[in-house]
Amino acid sequence: MTGWAMALFQRDLRLSVRVGGSALVGVLFFLAVVTVIPFGVGPDLNLLARIGPAILWIGALLATLLGLDRLFQADSDDGTLDLMLMAGRPLELVVLIKCAAHWTATGLPLVVAAPLLGIFLNLDPVSMAAVTATLLVGTPALTLIGAIGASLTVSMRRGGLLLAVLVVPLAIPVLIFGVSSADAAIHDPVPFLTPFLILCALSLIAAVIGPIASATALRFASD
Amino acid sequence: MDLGPHSGFILASYGLCALTVLSLIVWVRIDKAAQEKALNELAEQGIARARPENRS
Amino acid sequence: MSLWDYANPTRFLRLVQIVLPWLIGLCVLFFAAGLYMAFFTAPEDYQQGDTVRIMYIHVPAAWLCMMCYSIMAMSSIGTLVWKHPLADVSAKSAAPIGAAFTFMALVTGSLWGKPMWGTYWVWDARLTSVLVLLIMYLGLMTLWRTMDDPIKAGKAAAVLTLVGALNLPVIKFSVDWWNTLHQPASVVRMDGPTIHPDILWPLLVMAIAFSFLFFVIHLMAMRNEIMRRRVRALRMRAASTSTPGPAGAAQPAE
Numbered sequence: 001m002t003g004w005a006m007a008l009f010q011r012d013l014r015l016s017v018r019v020g021g022s023a024l025v026g027v028l029f030f031l032a033v034v035t036v037i038p039f040g041v042g043p044d045l046n047l048l049a050r051i052g053p054a055i056l057w058i059g060a061l062l063a064t065l066l067g068l069d070r071l072f073q074a075d076s077d078d079g080t081l082d083l084m085l086m087a088g089r090p091l092e093l094v095v096l097i098k099c100a101a102h103w104t105a106t107g108l109p110l111v112v113a114a115p116l117l118g119i120f121l122n123l124d125p126v127s128m129a130a131v132t133a134t135l136l137v138g139t140p141a142l143t144l145i146g147a148i149g150a151s152l153t154v155s156m157r158r159g160g161l162l163l164a165v166l167v168v169p170l171a172i173p174v175l176i177f178g179v180s181s182a183d184a185a186i187h188d189p190v191p192f193l194t195p196f197l198i199l200c201a202l203s204l205i206a207a208v209i210g211p212i213a214s215a216t217a218l219r220f221a222s223d
Numbered sequence: 224m225d226l227g228p229h230s231g232f233i234l235a236s237y238g239l240c241a242l243t244v245l246s247l248i249v250w251v252r253i254d255k256a257a258q259e260k261a262l263n264e265l266a267e268q269g270i271a272r273a274r275p276e277n278r279s
Numbered sequence: 280m281s282l283w284d285y286a287n288p289t290r291f292l293r294l295v296q297i298v299l300p301w302l303i304g305l306c307v308l309f310f311a312a313g314l315y316m317a318f319f320t321a322p323e324d325y326q327q328g329d330t331v332r333i334m335y336i337h338v339p340a341a342w343l344c345m346m347c348y349s350i351m352a353m354s355s356i357g358t359l360v361w362k363h364p365l366a367d368v369s370a371k372s373a374a375p376i377g378a379a380f381t382f383m384a385l386v387t388g389s390l391w392g393k394p395m396w397g398t399y400w401v402w403d404a405r406l407t408s409v410l411v412l413l414i415m416y417l418g419l420m421t422l423w424r425t426m427d428d429p430i431k432a433g434k435a436a437a438v439l440t441l442v443g444a445l446n447l448p449v450i451k452f453s454v455d456w457w458n459t460l461h462q463p464a465s466v467v468r469m470d471g472p473t474i475h476p477d478i479l480w481p482l483l484v485m486a487i488a489f490s491f492l493f494f495v496i497h498l499m500a501m502r503n504e505i506m507r508r509r510v511r512a513l514r515m516r517a518a519s520t521s522t523p524g525p526a527g528a529a530q531p532a533e
Contacts, residue, residue, distance in 0.1 A: 148442060152422065152435045162425055166418045166439060169411045169446070213442050216359070220434035227329040229394040236333045236387040240340070243383050244492065247376060251499045258506035265510065270517045 004089060005097050012101030016070070026063040027109045033059035034117045045122040052121035053131045053182035057175055059117075060110045060135055061142060065164045067106045068146040071098060072154040072218070081154070085222055091215035095151070099143050099210065107139035130185030130192065134199060138178040141203040144210030145170045151217040174202050286364050288505045295498050302495045309488035316481035324478075330394055335481055337387040338466075339489040340380050344412065345447060347377030347493060351419075352444040355437035365501070367433025368508075370440060371423050372500035376493060378416035385409060396460060404453035405461040408446060415443045429508055 017024075037055050038048055048055075075081040084094050114135050118128040149167035153159030181195035226233050285291045317335040324331035351373045357366030388406070389399045400406065419436055426432035454463045465473045472479055 148439070152439060153425075155431075156425060159425075162418075162421055165414070165421060169414045169418065170442060172407075172411055209442065213438050217435055217438045220431060220438070223431065225329075226332075227323075229328070229330045232390045232394050233330060233332055236336060236390045239386050239390075240336050240383050243379050247379050247496050250375070251496055251503065254503045255499065255506075258503050258510060261510045262506060262513075265513050265517070268517070270513050 306491035
């Protein structure tokens with residue numbers, strides 16, 4: 001089984017970092033969002049430090065949402081998706097591997113960029129570490145939940161906006177626990193691990209529900 | 224009848240709900256009229272139903 | 280009588296025609312009784328005064344918005360598992376009604392919260408999860424309208440509805456799992472209701488009235504949707520035949 005899985009993973013990864021793949025554009029968008037918010041909120045460094053984890057999380061969510069229609073669109077356009085459907089491999093696993101490749105190309109750069117952008121938001125080292133850890137654990141959940149929206153809108157021309165609308169309600173718990181665990185590391189009452197472990201649980205749940213729902217939707221879209 | 228110091232909120236709540244329920248009813252009736260009109264137009268043009276009525 | 284007897288749209292429409300007038304009558308009756316009880320027989324609350332009367336529309340609206348989503352979730356299972364022909368008609372018709380009830384619950388709650396809690400809105404678990412429910416309803420309605428093949432749209436919406444159904448237990452138990460400004464459950468509890476009967480009865484009557492209202496509008500909307508699909512099928516048939524109909528090649532513009 002590992003043969004075709006690795007091949008698919010590498011294919012998706014290679015396609016996304018090529019010219020038309022727009023893998024790193026997500027990080028640029030992340031930077032744009034984090035830059036724009038202080039213009040709106042004002043340069044008060046204390047305020048920025050307090051809402052910093054939230055800004056990074058919202059930026060990561062938006063950057064992920066924008067990159068999601070890339071997940072299935074290109075394959076659907078050139079017929080590769082139909083080949084995958086006919087190939088006889090479990091479609092749920094195909095989706096899981098595609099999500100893994102997508103996260104490596106789009107989500108992981110966000111996690112790496114987060115500490116650097118934290119400097120713009122006057123985050124102290126503990127906050128930076130906490131936010132990075134929560135993003136590391138939470139962005140896979142965003143990609144997996146987003147796969148559901150991507151597969152529902154794969155047959156639409158301008159599905160991107162609808163995809164965002166459909167995914168946001170499902171992604172709200174991830175955002176809530178991501179920000180609250182980052183905040184818990186800074187302020188005392190709740191220990192960091194409590195919301196952090198719930199965040200891990202959400203990612204694991206998304207790893208199951210996401211591929212199943214997404215594969216079901218892809219099968220219907222291709223009928 | 225006197226509804227107390229917050230009567231405005233009570234009346235606003237009931238009023239907005241009445242408005243929403245009314246909108247639902249209006250929506251459902253306008254939609255019905257539109258569909259019946261379309262079906263009548265198609266019937267006039269001689270486009271019949273795909274299957275006979277008394278098949279069950 | 281099984282649900283499969285009503286899989287045939289024509290038979291279903293005949294049933295609707297018979298049952299609808301009775302449902303409308305019962306709905307009007309229960310609303311009349313409920314509104315009378317809400318304003319004239321129910322006592323004031325010792326703390327909230329007359330403002331507690333908002334509860335008689337806020338709570339039924341909230342119960343109904345969850346019941347509506349549950350019905351949509353069951354319809355979605357009907358579509359995906361049993362492929363019942365009227366299941367996605369039921370789901371599509373229910374969505375706008377559920378959105379309307381959720382909107383009513385949020386608005387009346389907000390208007391009740393301002394005099395009682397001092398604020399129109401607070402981001403606690405109950406209010407947030409109901410707002411998320413509203414966004415899900417609107418997202419589903421948009422999904423229905425964006426795909427032009429109703430069968431495919433039905434299947435896509437069914438998947439999304441079932442994924443979103445995870446929000447329902449969150450809403451119901453949010454006041455138990457988190458420390459919220461919204462009060463905890465006082466009617467549907469393991470130990471039974473904690474409300475005095477004088478206030479409980481108008482609440483139940485209004486809840487029944489709202490339920491009848493839902494069923495009436497749902498059935499009417501399902502009837503409209505069946506007609507809409509018939510129109511679409513006839514138009515496609517007409518467009519695909521090579522010889523134009525008696526009225527010439529002029530088709531009614533969409």
